Amino acid sequence: MAGVDAAAVKAMPRPAPWQALAWRLAPFFSIGLLLIAWEALARSGTFTPFVLPAFSSVVARIWSDAITGDLLINTGLTLYRAIVGFLISAIGGVAIGMAMSRSVGVRWFFDPIISVGFPMPKIAFLPVVILWLGLYDLSKISIIVFDAIFPVVTATIAGIKGVERELLWSARNMGARDREMLWQIVLPAALPMIMTGLQVALPLSMIVAVVAEMLMGGYGIGGAMMTASRFADSPGVFAGIVEIALVGLVLVKGMTMLRRRLLIWHQEANEPTTA
Amino acid sequence: MSDSAQIVIDRVSHLYRPPRGREVLALEDVSLRVTSREFVALLGPSGCGKSTLLYLIGGFFPTEIGSILIDGQPVGGPGPDRGIVFQHFALFPWKTVRGNILYGLERQGMERGEREKRVQDFIELVGLAGFEDSYPSQLSGGMKQRTAIARTLAIDPKILLMDEPFGALDAQTRHLMQSELLSIWQRTPKTVIFVTHDVQEAVYLADRVAVMSARPGRIKTIVDTKFDKNDPNIFKAKAFVDKVDEIWNLVRVEAIKAQETRPS
Amino acid sequence: MKSLIRYSPLLLLALAWEAASRLELVSSLALPPLTSVLAAWFDLLINGELVSNGWASLYRGGTGLLLSVIVGSTLGIFMAWWRPVNALVGPLVELFYPMPKSALIPVTVIWLGFGDGSKILLIFLGCMLPVTIGAFNGARSSDRTLVWSARSMGASRMRMLWDVVVPSALPELLSGVRTALALTFILLVSSELIVARQGLGYLIGYLGADGAYEAMFAVVLTVAFLGFAADRAYQLLMNRMLQWRE
Numbered sequence: 207m208a209g210v211d212a213a214a215v216k217a218m219p220r221p222a223p224w225q226a227l228a229w230r231l232a233p234f235f236s237i238g239l240l241l242i243a244w245e246a247l248a249r250s251g252t253f254t255p256f257v258l259p260a261f262s263s264v265v266a267r268i269w270s271d272a273i274t275g276d277l278l279i280n281t282g283l284t285l286y287r288a289i290v291g292f293l294i295s296a297i298g299g300v301a302i303g304m305a306m307s308r309s310v311g312v313r314w315f316f317d318p319i320i321s322v323g324f325p326m327p328k329i330a331f332l333p334v335v336i337l338w339l340g341l342y343d344l345s346k347i348s349i350i351v352f353d354a355i356f357p358v359v360t361a362t363i364a365g366i367k368g369v370e371r372e373l374l375w376s377a378r379n380m381g382a383r384d385r386e387m388l389w390q391i392v393l394p395a396a397l398p399m400i401m402t403g404l405q406v407a408l409p410l411s412m413i414v415a416v417v418a419e420m421l422m423g424g425y426g427i428g429g430a431m432m433t434a435s436r437f438a439d440s441p442g443v444f445a446g447i448v449e450i451a452l453v454g455l456v457l458v459k460g461m462t463m464l465r466r467r468l469l470i471w472h473q474e475a476n477e478p479t480t481a
Numbered sequence: 482m483s484d485s486a487q488i489v490i491d492r493v494s495h496l497y498r499p500p501r502g503r504e505v506l507a508l509e510d511v512s513l514r515v516t517s518r519e520f521v522a523l524l525g526p527s528g529c530g531k532s533t534l535l536y537l538i539g540g541f542f543p544t545e546i547g548s549i550l551i552d553g554q555p556v557g558g559p560g561p562d563r564g565i566v567f568q569h570f571a572l573f574p575w576k577t578v579r580g581n582i583l584y585g586l587e588r589q590g591m592e593r594g595e596r597e598k599r600v601q602d603f604i605e606l607v608g609l610a611g612f613e614d615s616y617p618s619q620l621s622g623g624m625k626q627r628t629a630i631a632r633t634l635a636i637d638p639k640i641l642l643m644d645e646p647f648g649a650l651d652a653q654t655r656h657l658m659q660s661e662l663l664s665i666w667q668r669t670p671k672t673v674i675f676v677t678h679d680v681q682e683a684v685y686l687a688d689r690v691a692v693m694s695a696r697p698g699r700i701k702t703i704v705d706t707k708f709d710k711n712d713p714n715i716f717k718a719k720a721f722v723d724k725v726d727e728i729w730n731l732v733r734v735e736a737i738k739a740q741e742t743r744p745s
Numbered sequence: 746m747k748s749l750i751r752y753s754p755l756l757l758l759a760l761a762w763e764a765a766s767r768l769e770l771v772s773s774l775a776l777p778p779l780t781s782v783l784a785a786w787f788d789l790l791i792n793g794e795l796v797s798n799g800w801a802s803l804y805r806g807g808t809g810l811l812l813s814v815i816v817g818s819t820l821g822i823f824m825a826w827w828r829p830v831n832a833l834v835g836p837l838v839e840l841f842y843p844m845p846k847s848a849l850i851p852v853t854v855i856w857l858g859f860g861d862g863s864k865i866l867l868i869f870l871g872c873m874l875p876v877t878i879g880a881f882n883g884a885r886s887s888d889r890t891l892v893w894s895a896r897s898m899g900a901s902r903m904r905m906l907w908d909v910v911v912p913s914a915l916p917e918l919l920s921g922v923r924t925a926l927a928l929t930f931i932l933l934v935s936s937e938l939i940v941a942r943q944g945l946g947y948l949i950g951y952l953g954a955d956g957a958y959e960a961m962f963a964v965v966l967t968v969a970f971l972g973f974a975a976d977r978a979y980q981l982l983m984n985r986m987l988q989w990r991e
Contacts, residue, residue, distance in 0.1 A: 325976030585898035
């Protein structure tokens with residue numbers, strides 16, 4: 207090394223190890239800070255316990271619900287409805303999208319319905335669905351499917367449309383038949399888009415599940431929160447928020463992990479995530 | 482010599498720290514002096530750190546080992562005394578040709594009437610009259626690069642830094658742009674540091690060619706390449722062909738080395 | 746003519762609706778004929794219910810969305826540009842983003858009651874994060890050579906943020922706002938259905954409870970149309986703002 211002494215290179219400013227550690231711990235720091243601020247604000251008496259119950263009392267509430275079993279029933283039911291609705295939307299949406307891509311007749315019929323229906327607030331039809339299907343799971347799951355199927359259909363169509371011509375030609379060239387083309391070429395190539403559609407549909411299923419439960423009452427996190435708020439039981443309401451936030455977080459993270467698994471061949475190192 | 486040097490690069494090394502993975506010594510002990518209004522090409526295989534050196538001069542990366550002086554002052558950050566042209570043009574896609582060229586003039590606080598006139602002058606200088614209101618997405622590669630060059634020249638920098646400016650153009654356009662750049666440079670002489678991996682381009686354009694070695698980047702030799710650039714048959718002249726050959730042999734060794742040491 | 750063929754399936758659906766109801770294939774209580782729904786719509790328009798409730802909904806939705814766009818985009822751009830902001834706020838964004846926003850309905854009611862305030866707060870909180878994430882991803886992907894170009898032409902750091910980072914973020918930011926627009930309708934209608942004394946969602950629930958199903962269908966279709974029209978109008982605006990692309 208002519209001229210540059212190793213000492214000079216060593217002397218170059220570089221981040222100290224404790225700094226790297228600080229960046230790593232920052233997430234826990236800010237979440238911890240939020241919880242402490244919540245607790246402190248609630249205890250300071252600035253707000254009444256009705257407006258802002260202490261974090262500790264909300265945790266206590268979740269704990270007692272866990273012991274009585276209410277927690278399991280409520281989160282379980284909400285999850286069941288959201289996931290069943292989501293799965294029906296996923297399968298049905300991909301099927302409709304595929305049928306639309308392959309058949310002119312199907313496309314003619316569904317295209318205007320999808321393009322007009324996609325941006326509509328389908329939730330407004332909730333009272334209609336109740337009128338038709340009653341107050342039980344059937345109507346809750348139906349409204350979820352009605353809402354969540356649209357993004358899946360549009361994503362499937364866009365994904366199939368975006369498959370490169372050259373890819374199809376070379377597969378044909380190598381002797382792939384129609385059915386093989388669909389399962390081995392078209393669907394895998396469209397998978398990134400389809401996954402994006404599913405990643406929209408899943409949180410939507412949760413949102414609609416909660417609204418449906420709030421409006422129709424009964425068991426489920428949404429229903430429990432409405433009951434709590436009717437009895438001015440604000441720890442119950444906040445407990446519901448914390449529970450549903452955790453459930454949503456787990457589902458969305460799980461979906462992201464599934465995407466990474468399925469699309470390991472797809473170069474998308476920078477999946478849209480925040481941090 | 483020391484008095485007339487405008488850019489003094491003295492024993493500069495640069496350690497590149499990728500967000501993940503090991504740090505890389507991109508430049509090692511590079512020294513170079515460039516006099517005012519000289520055209521110097523930095524030539525080397527890809528990954529040899531020639532662009533890094535350019536970014537250090539531009540002030541986009543901090544110089545941590547060694548020093549870079551411009552007119553006796555250490556480089557502190559980017560500034561309008563050093564204009565830069567990038568390989569992929571770096572035009573503001575949301576601004577028209579006129580808007581792009583105007584931008585630097587507005588930042589210089591130039592008065593409106595003068596500004597408009599100057600923009601028109603530079604649009605004509607690079608032959609883009611009639612495309613003033615086009616967005617970059619509507620232009621060909623050559624036109625984009627003309628816009629970028631006009632944008633940089635319009636703020637009248639003392640030093641022009643060019644980072645493989647013709648590397649993204651097709652062969653014909655590249656040829657045309659080279660001779661246009663030369664004629665512009667002859668009319669409004671500036672100090673130019675020109676990064677390229679095209680040997681013929683370097684010999685044709687530059688007064689001197691600094692040949693760089695594969696990673697870590699060092700300056701291997703500096704070759705004098707003064708020719709009569711206005712000679713229409715320069716590319717066939719024996720002296721020119723020999724010079725290209727001589728430098729090509731130097732570079733080839735490094736290119737092979739770079740292939741071998743490149744992390745997969 | 747071309748659009749007639751394109752949209753004829755919708756026409757067919759409307760005809761099927763009318764026929765099914767008139768021929769008593771389904772109970773006209775469950776599905777009143779489309780023509781009676783239209784008649785009910787005109788009644789609602791004339792007696793002013795549609796306008797006064799629509800106005801209340803528009804005010805809530807517009808204010809909440811506007812607030813969320815302003816705060817969300819600012820936050821996202823600062824997160825992309827200053828690491829400490831990202832380190833502090835980023836984890837909270839990631840924590841709250843997947844939360845089903847409708848769960849905030851009872852909380853906003855506890856905080857601000859049954860009126861406009863709670864709806865505006867709900868929409869603001871619910872719509873902010875999609876905008877923040879759009880702005881963040883857009884700003885983070887701004888090309889460094891654009892940033893450098895601006896700096897070397899004499900732009901200060903603040904100036905560069907405004908002149909380069911904000912426009913670079915615009916495509917993703919605007920598509921985040923489109924998500925927020927859709928969420929605005931969902932949250933607005935849900936919260937009005939569940940707890941309100943005014944608004945189109947409230948009107949739907951009120952008419953339904955009253956057994957005035959023609960009128961209820963009329964308002965449901967109105968809301969659906971408004972959501973559709975808002976999205977189309979927004980897309981036009983978005984294409985105008987991004988006309989420099991291609």
